[in-house]
Structures are given as structure tokens and as C-alpha cells.
Amino acid sequence: MDILLLSGVMLFAGLAVFLKDLLKAVICLMVSSIFLGIIFFKLSAPYAGVFEISVVAGLIMVLFILTISLTGPEDTVVEPASMGIFAFLFVIFSCVALFKILNSGVIHQCLPLSSEPHGFGEVLWLSRTFDMVGQISVIFAGVFVLLAIVKAGRKNGK
């Protein structure tokens, strides 16, 4: 089961890098994040799992898809023939993995969120507050980098 989940993360992350079609790449990244979220649940880190699935697989993917739909494809992307094999693997793997996960009951086993010895808020606000400052810097850096790239793109007429 663990191997299956880990392989899922790796496979779909790999597909996200290699696929030329942005939309397909984003969907693969989302599936990879969902598998990672399930791994977090299995490792008794439900908060990390919830964040991974809701923010990374959910919110960020919505932003990606929104951006892709707003900018629109410049040309029709033709995937190389080898991508067909990946797509086939994608479907097979998704089916097997989902079947296994639903049958294993892992989600039900891990869902009680109060199982951690320290509350989430306690850890975040009382012991790792300095990290939050770092996280704010990370978010700022990401936003400014995106703004700079978008402005540069506009200047170049793209």
C-alpha cells in the first residue's frame, strides 16, 4: 500500500514535469498532491494532510487552471507518442490506487484530527512562530516573482 502511494506521488510528479500540455500537467500535479496528502494521513499527520489536499491539491490547482484558461493556449500542443503510454499508465494506476485506498479504509483510520499530542494552533503559534515569519517571506517572494514575470511577459507582448 505504502509503495503504491509513494509510486503514485513519483509517477504523477514525473508526468507533471514531462507533459507538454499545461492542463494535463496541472491535473497530474494535483493527483500527486492527493497521494502525498494520503501519505500524511497515514503518517499520523492529519493537519499536514488536510493542508496538502485543500491548499496544494485544491486552491493552488484552481489558480493554475484559472491562469491557463485566462491566458489561453498559443498553439495546439501535440504530445509525443510516448506520452500515450504515460496516459495509459495514468488511467490504470489511478483506478488501481483509488480501489486500493478505498478498500483499505486508511482515510477512516486517520481522520480523527485530535489524535496529535499537541494541538495544531499550539504548535504553530506557540513553538514555531518564527517559522511563520519565514513563511510570510516565502509567500511574498513567490507573489513578487510572479508579478515580475507577468509584467515582463506583458512588456514582451506575450
Place this chain on the structure above:
Amino acid sequence: MFLFIFIAVPVVVAGFLPILSRISRKFLPDVLANLCFVVLLAATITTANLWPGGGRFCHSLSWFGTSLNISPVLDGLTLLMLFTISIISLAVGIFSIQYIEKYTSPAIYYSMLLVLVASMNGIVLSSDLFTMYIFIEAAGISSYGLVALGKTKQATEGAFKYLVLSALASSFILLGIAGVFIKIGTTSIKEVASFADIIPKISIILFLAGFGLKCALIPFHFWMPDAYTSAPAVLPAMSSGLFVKVAGVYAMCRVFFNVSGFNPSVSSVMVYLGVISILVGALLALGQSRLRRMLAYSSISQVGYVILAIGIGTPLGIIGGLLHLLYHSIFKALLFLNSGAVEYATGTDESTQLGGLGANMPFTSTTNIVGILSAAGIPPFNGFWSKLIIVIALVQVKMYLYAFIAVFASVLTLWYLLLIQRRVFFGKIKENLKGIAEIPFWMNLSMVGLALACLWTGLSFAPLIMKWVLPAANVLIEGVRTSLNTFIIKG
């Protein structure tokens, strides 16, 4: 001492700049960002004056009597790094006033620069390995953005290569931290240091690879030449001058001297990596015709000096290494800004297409030669003293071959940098360059300031060592002493 202002002020200003740019597109971002850098420099000098000169100071932040659990920590090494960051960021900030307009909106650029500075301050002020990692990531993200501002295909490729290799380095560091956490149950530097002997070996190897990649030491250097060549000149000035030192050298020293313990194996690896980087970096720089690519290889070579000297582990070696860290930041930032000035005026940094610019660009030519003489270690410029101390430290521990390599690479440095000076600034001016004029005032001011700093820090090296370098060296020497005692007791 409000240590938190070193992080909070630049982050807050960075957050407001894009909003304020709606009122004034250029003036307000220029003024506010540079004012922020001046405040940071003033705060560093004030902190140094208030600081007793030894020990470790922890400032816990509180809000109306309630602790916020934000505790930046200051010691001699942190202070030296804050000083280096403040000087270089101010110089780069002033240079950017007229330089950055052709690349992007000044507000966005300064915001990235300020976040980069805040993150580097965060790295040196944090007392926890994981917090340090988060700030390394934040600084890294700003750097990728600055590389990508180059707009060309090569710049995007350079940024991507930089991003991938930097992500690899971060993964190594994070895995190393995970190893420490699994074994010891904490990531606090102070607490981990008290269990130094049970830190997993794999974590130490991962730290070495991760920080080695950040330092761009050979064989981890692939990202640097590509990233620096196509980016705006301010990025290599910040990166080679600061980011490599903070996220690479500082973090490596902090982990190996004050956390995991400095042992003969780590010393040997640092010495080997350092000496290989010195020699190979200098040899690779020889064959380059693009200014920034050559300076990138030169940076690899110069960082090699720092790692070699600190890796010896003797007090003199550590002092020489840290002094070279400070000096290299100054003269390499100057040389990169000079290359930016040449590109700004002529549109290229390809030396074969340039020639005779000295007559038209006297300030750039003069400051460039000051940078070259400093880098090559010619007295009385700053590089001379640090290299002299490093060579004496190597001779002291009977590493004669390495001392010879250090001197030989210095001669090579003088050779390839003078070749560039001759090709670009000396001789008869090329026909297509006859209309070239000197660069604008603020760019010149920044370069002249750094050139004067090269001279001043060279002439007053003794007080500089006493005030800034010795307290920093003492932190690392203390780490070596603790490790040696443990080693003797165990052995």
C-alpha cells in the same frame, strides 16, 4: 537591541512598495527601498556598538507583556554577516536606481530585493535549523525571480537550471534536518549541539552536499555560470556577494562548527573542496570571454579560498576565511556591477566585441581596476590581507602545496582579470563604440563607493578584524574547541 527589525522592516516595506507605486511609479520605490537599506546598515552599526563583543544574545519579542515566541539570536558571526549584507544591499540598491528600469517595474524589483535581504537576515538570525531552512527557501525564490528578469531565453534557462539545482540542494538540507529531528527530536541549534555525537552521518553528508551546492563549490558549481551570465547584473552582485555566503558558507559553518561538531573528516572534506574550487574555478575563468561568466567562475575560485581557510580549523585560518568572505563580497559585488555598467552602456558583456572604453567610461574603468587588484590580492587593496592571512595559516599547518596553489590561483586571477581590463577598457576604441557615454550618476556612485570600500577596508584591516572579524571567528573557534574536547575525551 531589536533584532527583529532586520527581518520585519524589509518585509513590511516590500509589502507596501507595489501599492505605493500606484502613487509614484519610480520615485517612492527608489527612495523607500534605499532608505530601508540605510536603516539596516545604521541598525547593524548601532547593534555592533551596543554589543559587548562576546557571547550570545537572544532577543525575545513580546507584545504587551505576552511573548510572541520569536527569538532571533545574535553572536559575533551573525553580526559580521549582518554587516556584509547591509553594505552590499545598500550598494546594489543605489546602483539599481537607474539600472533596473529597463528590466522591470522598480517597485516589484525592490520588493524582491527587500525580501531577499530580509530572508538572508533571517538565515543568520535564526537559532533553529528548520527556521533557517525556511529563510533559505524564501531567499532562493527571490533569487530565481531576479535571474528570470533577464528576459532572454538564456535567462529563463539559467533561472530554471538554478531553480532545479537549488531545489535539489534544499531537498538535501531538508532531508539532513529530518535525519537530525528523527534522531534527536528537536531542530533547535542549541539543543542539537548538545547531542552532536549522535547526529546521523547521513545528515552530515546531506548538509555538505546541500550547502556545497548553495556555495557552488566544485563539483556542485553547474548552476552558477548560467544563472549569472544572463541575469541583470544586480543578481550576481547580490548572489555572489551575499546569497552564496549566507545560504552556503555561513550555514555550512554554523552547522559544522556549532551544531554537528567540527571533526577531522569534515575538515578534510572542506579543505579538499576548497582547494579544488580555487584551482578549477581559476582555470575555467581563464577561457571565458563574457564578463559575467568569467566572474562567476572567479567567484567559485574565491569562495574556495573561504572554505579552504575555514576548513583548516585553526584560529588564523578561520580569521583569514571570514575576512576573505567580507572582502570578496565587496570586490566581487563591485566587479559584477561594473560588468552591468558595461552592458548598460554598450548592450553587451562579450569582451571580444568591446575595446577602448576607458576613455569614454573613466569611472567604470577605474573602479574596475580597483576591483581587479583587490580580487588578485595586490596591496594595499583588501584582498591582499585576507589572502596573506590564508597563506600564512596554510603554511602554519604545513600545507605547503595548498599554500602554493592559493598563491598560484591568485596570479591566475590577476592574469584573467587584467586580460579583461585590457580587452574592454584599454587600447583604441572600436568604431561602433565611439558614441558610448559614462553611465548615470547613481550607478557610478555605487561603484565608486564600493571601490573606496575596497581601499578603505584594505588600509584599515587591523581595526576591521578587531571589531567585526575576531568576534565572528571566536564563535567558530569555540565550536572547534568544543569538538576537540569531545574528540579527546572519546578518543
